Amino acid sequence: MSIATRGNMGVDWEARVDFGRLREERLARLRAELDRSELGALLAFDFGNIRYASATHIGTWAMDKLIRFCLITRSSDPIVWDFGSAAKHHDLLNPWLHETHMEADADPHAPHHGAKRPRLETGARAGISTLRGAFPPAAGIAEEVARKVTRELERFGLAREPLGVDLIELPILFALQAQGITVVDGQQVFLEARRIKTADEITLLTSAASMVDAAYDRLYEFLRPGVRENECVGLVAKSLYDQGSEYVEGVNAISGERCAPHPHVYSDRAVRPGDPAFFDILHSFNGYRTCYYRTFAVGSASPAQRDAYKIAREYMDVAIAAVRPGATTADIVSLWPKAQEVGFPDEEAAFALQYGHGVGLSIWEKPIFSRLTSLDHPEVLEEGMVFALETYWPAADGWGAARIEEELVVTADGCEVITKFPAEDLLVAGGGRYFTVNGPLPGIRDSQSHLNTPEGRGEAHREKAAD
Numbered sequence: 001m002s003i004a005t006r007g008n009m010g011v012d013w014e015a016r017v018d019f020g021r022l023r024e025e026r027l028a029r030l031r032a033e034l035d036r037s038e039l040g041a042l043l044a045f046d047f048g049n050i051r052y053a054s055a056t057h058i059g060t061w062a063m064d065k066l067i068r069f070c071l072i073t074r075s076s077d078p079i080v081w082d083f084g085s086a087a088k089h090h091d092l093l094n095p096w097l098h099e100t101h102m103e104a105d106a107d108p109h110a111p112h113h114g115a116k117r118p119r120l121e122t123g124a125r126a127g128i129s130t131l132r133g134a135f136p137p138a139a140g141i142a143e144e145v146a147r148k149v150t151r152e153l154e155r156f157g158l159a160r161e162p163l164g165v166d167l168i169e170l171p172i173l174f175a176l177q178a179q180g181i182t183v184v185d186g187q188q189v190f191l192e193a194r195r196i197k198t199a200d201e202i203t204l205l206t207s208a209a210s211m212v213d214a215a216y217d218r219l220y221e222f223l224r225p226g227v228r229e230n231e232c233v234g235l236v237a238k239s240l241y242d243q244g245s246e247y248v249e250g251v252n253a254i255s256g257e258r259c260a261p262h263p264h265v266y267s268d269r270a271v272r273p274g275d276p277a278f279f280d281i282l283h284s285f286n287g288y289r290t291c292y293y294r295t296f297a298v299g300s301a302s303p304a305q306r307d308a309y310k311i312a313r314e315y316m317d318v319a320i321a322a323v324r325p326g327a328t329t330a331d332i333v334s335l336w337p338k339a340q341e342v343g344f345p346d347e348e349a350a351f352a353l354q355y356g357h358g359v360g361l362s363i364w365e366k367p368i369f370s371r372l373t374s375l376d377h378p379e380v381l382e383e384g385m386v387f388a389l390e391t392y393w394p395a396a397d398g399w400g401a402a403r404i405e406e407e408l409v410v411t412a413d414g415c416e417v418i419t420k421f422p423a424e425d426l427l428v429a430g431g432g433r434y435f436t437v438n439g440p441l442p443g444i445r446d447s448q449s450h451l452n453t454p455e456g457r458g459e460a461h462r463e464k465a466a467d
Contacts, residue, residue, distance in 0.1 A: 004016050004017060004018075004199065004200070004203045006203060006206060006207045006210060007207075008207075008243070008244045016203070017200045017203050017204060017207075017286075018200055019055075019200070020096075021198075021200055022055075022198065022200040022201065022204075023055040023096055025198045025200070026052050026053070026055075026193075026198065026201075027053060027077065027078070029193040029194075029196070029198075030042075030052065030053055030072065030189075030190070030193040031072070032193070033189045033190075033192050033193040034072065034074060034164075034189055035074065037164070037189050038162060039161065039162050039163065039164040039184065039186060039189065040073065040074055040153070040158035040160075040161025040162060040163065041071060041072060041073040041074065041153060041156075041158050041161070041163050041164070042071070042072045042073075042163075042164045042165075042166075042186045042189060042190070043069060043070070043071050043149060043163055043164070043165045043166075043168075043186065044069065044070045044071075044072070044165075044166050044186075044190065045066045045068070045069050045129070045165070045166060045167045045168060045169075046166045046167050046187075046190075046362075047062070047063045047068075048194075048287075048360075048361040048362040049070070049166050049187075049190045050068060050069070050070040050080070051287055051361055052190065052193070052194060052361055053070055053072050053078045054070050054078040054080050054094075054097065055094070055096065056070075056080055056082065056086075056090055056094060056097070056124070057287065058082065058083055058086045060246070060247040062083065065129075065131065065132060066129055066132060066167060066168075066169060067083055067128055067129045067131060068080070068081060068082045068083055068086075068127070068128075068129070069081050069127065069129060069145065069149075071149060071152055071153075073152070073153070073156045073158055074156070074158065075156040075157070075158065076152075076156055077097075078097065079123065079124075079125070079152055080097065080123070080124045080125070081124075081125050081126065081127025081128075081145075081148060082124055082125075082126065082127065083128065084126065084128075086124075087124040087125055087126045087127070088124075088126075090123070090124035091123060091124055094124065097123045097124050098123050125148075127145070127148055128141065129141065129142075129145055129169065129172065130142050130145075130169055130171055130172065132169065133169070133171070137171065142169070142171035142172045142174070142175040143175045143178075145172050145175065146172060146175035146176045146178065146179050146181070147179070149163075149176065149181070150176070150179040150180075150181060153181065159180070159181065161182075162182045162183075162184045163176070163181050163182065163183050163184070163186070164184055164185065164186020164187075164189055165183055165184070165185070165186050165187075166186055166187040166190055167187075168183070191365060191366045192366070194358075194360050194361065194365055194366070195358065195365070195366045195367070195382075195385065196382060196383075196384040196385060197360060197384050197385065197386050197409075198384075201288065201360065201386070202384070202386060202409055204285060204286050204287070204288040205288045205289075205290075205359060205360070205386050205407070205409075205418065206409075206418045207285050207286075207288075208245075208283065208284065208285035208288050208289065208290045209290055209292060209407055209418045209419050209420070210418075210420070211240055211243045211244075211245060211283070211285060211290075212240070212281045212283070212290050212292045212419070212421070213419070213420050213421045214239060214243060215236045215239040215240055215243075215281060216279075216281070216294055216421040217421070218235060218236070218239045219232060219235060219236055219239075219279065219429075220296065220427065220429050222235050223271065223277065223296060223298060223429035223430055224271070224298065224299070224429065224430030224433075225270075225271055225272055225273045225275075225298060225299060225430065226270055226271065227270070227271050228268050228269060228270050228271070229253035229254070229255055229266040229267050229268065229269050229271070230253070230266060230267070230268050232251070232253045232266075232277075232279065233251040233253050233266050236248070236251045236279070236281055237251065240281075240283045244285065245283045245284065245285060246283075246284045246285060246286060246287065247283060247284045248282070248283045249282040249283060249284065249289070249363075250280075250282045251266065251279060251280070251281050251282070252264060252265070252266060252278075252279060252280035252281075252282075252293075253266035253267075253277070253279050254266065254277065254278050254279070254403075255269055255271050255275050255276065255277040255278075255298075256269065256271070256272060256275040256276065256277075256399075256400070257399060257400075259276050259277075259278065259394075259395075259399075259400045259401040259403075260394040260395065260398065260399070260400060260401040261343075261394075262353065262392065262401065262403065271298050272298070273298065273299040273300070274297070274298065274299055274300055274301070274302065274445065275297070275298045275299075275400070276295065276296070276297055276298075276301070276305050276308075276395070276399075276400030276401065276402070277295070277296050277297075277298055277429075278293060278294065278295040278296070278401070278402070278403040279293065279294055279295075279296075280292065280293045280403075280405065282363060284361075287361050288359075288360065288361060289359055289360065289361065289362060289363050290359070290363075290407065291357070291359060291363045291388045291390075291405060291407070292388070292405055292407060292419050292421075293390060293403045293404055293405035294404070294405075294421055294423055294427075295309060295312075295402045295403050295404060295423075295426065296426075296427050296428070296429040297426055297427070297428045297429070297443075298428075298429055298430050299428065299429075299430050299431055299433075299434065299441070300428060300431065300441060300442060300443055300444065300445045301426060301428060301443060301444055301445070302395070302397060302399070302400070302444070302445065302446070303444060303446060304395040304396045304397035304399065304400070305395050305397075305399070305400045305402070305426070306426055306444055307395070307396065308393045308394060308395040308396070308400065308401055308402040309393075309402040309404075309425070309426040310426075311393040311402070312391045312392060312393040312402040312403065312404050313391075313402075313404060313423070313424070313425070315335065315336055315337065315354065315391040315393070316389060316391045316404050316406060318335045319332050319335055319336065319356075319389050319391070320389065320406065320408065320415065320417065322335060323381060323408055323410060323414065323415040324381065324410070324413065324414050324415065325381055325382055325383050325410060325412065325413075326380065326381065327380075327381045328374075328378035328379060328380050328381065329356070329367050329368065329369045329374040329378050329379045329381070330374050330375050330378035331378075332356065332369050332374070332389070333354070333356075333369050333370060333371045333374045333375060334375065336354040336371065336391070337354060338371065339353075339371070342354075342392065342393065342394060343394060347370070347371045347372040348372060351370065351372055352370070352390070353390075353391075353392040354370075354371070354390070354391055354392060355369060355370055355389075355390045356368065356369025356370070356387055356388060356389040356390065357369065357387060357388055358385065358386065358387045359386050359387060359388050359407060360386065363388075365387075366379065367379040367381070367385065367387060369387070369389065381410050382410060383410050383411060383412055384409075384410060385409070385410040386407065386408070386409050386410075386418075387407070387408060387410075388405055388406065388407045388408075389405065389406055389408065390403070390404070390405040391403070391404050391405075392404075402426070404423055405419070406419045406423070407419045428443045431443060
């Protein structure tokens with residue numbers, strides 16, 4: 001794998017991301033997966049899949065609208081139908097959309113094996129989907145989408161072969177079927193192509209993680225009693241956008257009693273002295289995403305919170321130690337606790353507390369690590385995969401919890417962790433500011449849980465220490 005440095009600028013004096021190579025290698029992987037499949041073509045409405053295939057992007061405002069679509073056939077490079085003037089912009093500034101690859105099919109079982117791919121116009125065109133039903137059905141927008149796609153399939157002799165689709169609105173599905181098109185699941189082809197990352201993708205993913213490193217540094221300095229979860233979200237978002245983030249998808253900011261059970265959404269709660277607080281930062285740099293948790297104690301921590309962090313960290317460390325090519329997702333999840341051990345009746349109820357997922361142009365790509373599916377359906381780890389591992393443990397006093405997440409690249413003989421903000425031990429934010437008559441306030445305080453229980457009073461901790 002080639003070595004590249006990271007920086008937000010392209011330079012002539014050092015190897016960095018090669019975007020031309022990135023585009024070509026992604027498309028080559030996708031076309032290879034399409035050739036291995038039984039499909040004649042792929043139709044994408046998902047923004048991550050469209051970007052992977054065509055290297056086009058019109059902003060994150062449109063990600064949930066399914067308004068643009070892209071066709072990739074066995075006989076052509078991507079054809080993009082885009083939102084209004086965006087198509088004209090692509091024609092002017094995305095010259096790769098007009099390039100046509102001409103090599104013969106390599107797969108001896110492919111329907112067109114040995115034939116050169118025809119040189120026909122592809123590129124970008126104006127096109128619009130149904131705006132998730134906002135257009136009047138009688139306007140015939142769904143039928144027009146189906147006609148556009150069918151016309152291209154007929155042009156390349158693929159109208160009778162299965163069309164793989166990732167996401168689709170029901171009116172468009174019905175309209176394609178009315179044209180005689182056999183629509184099948186195409187998402188697996190996209191996700192298989194995206195499973196192994198290229199060298200440039202790994203550089204971009206590492207760059208995205210390094211931006212979160214810096215955001216956590218700012219957050220650590222900011223976090224103290226009185227700040228609100230939503231203020232933390234704003235601080236992190238500004239830090240990332242200032243660094244050149246394309247999109248801050250979300251910042252999970254969870255504190256105090258909201259930590260257990262994990263609600264997966266921030267609020268306006270004010271942080272108080274002694275609170276646990278954990279955060280998940282999700283953003284993208286040139287399309288490549290992060291999913292990156294860290295846990296802090298604010299001012300000081302209870303023994304129960306410190307112990308919860310140690311347990312979550314131990315589960316993380318044993319998982320990282322097991323990652324290498326040839327290992328499986330089952331090998332990893334078998335090292336993690338069962339749902340009942342963290343207070344849930346089954347794995348579906350505890351889903352994503354002990355979890356792993358691929359990271360790329362979207363989060364939650366392949367492979368997936370979960371006791372819900374991985375033990376019965378293991379996936380083999382391969383060099384070049386990039387994924388995140390997440391662990392969680394509730395504090396014994398019932399007050400807080402610890403959440404840790406690391407992103408890893410699978411290497412030839414193990415893995416590399418690309419999330420670098422310190423997480424080996426529980427960090428105390430806003431500490432070192434309070435002094436008693438006996439000196440600085442301790443980082444661990446027996447009374448800090450605010451609960452009059454043996455666990456809250458730290459009695460179990462003292463008994464364990466005495467042993």
